Amino acid sequence: MASVEECRAALAKLVAQFDEIDEESRAKHVVERTVSCRVSDLGVLFYGRLHHGGLDPFDEQPPADGKDADVKVTIASDDLISLVDGELDLARALLGGRVKIDASFGDLLRLRRLL
Template sequence: MASVEDCRAALDKLVEQFDEVDEETRSKHVVERTLSCRLSDLDVTFYGRIHHDGLGPFTETPFPDGRQAEIRLTITSDDLIRLINGELDMARALLGGRVKIDASLGDLLRLRRLL
């Protein structure tokens, strides 16, 4: 099992990877959304925000108004690291039940084009 620090570093890497997405693609597919990533084996949730300028940093601090994220990911710590490192295919992980995403269909399709 990966540590919270390992997962935080992986999420920071995801932010960096998202910054590499070209502006044209981002402007076409990005809609401002709040995100959460729950690590089921560590019982920790990270919160972030996707916006036109990129992917904001993830924190362990819930949204100030107490609302739920619009896109909610549930995954184990090891699978999160594998996913971000490109060792785990998102589609296979979803179909295999290793990743759970609660989001609208439109958000899922947009994310698929960005990641």
């Protein structure tokens, strides 16, 4: 099991990876969404925001508006790190039940193109 700090570092790496996506792809596939990432084995919840400019850094503080996230991801700590490092395929992880994403079908398709 990875630590909270390792998960925080993995999410920071994910933010950096989103920064590398070209502007044309972001404009085509990104719509503004709030994102939560629940690390199931650690009982911690991170919040972020996806927008045309990229992905904002994740924080453990819930959004001030108190609304639920548009995209909710549930994943174990080791799987989060493997996913961000490219060792775990998102589609296989979803089909295998290792990752759960609660989002609209359109949001799922957009995320698949970006990850």
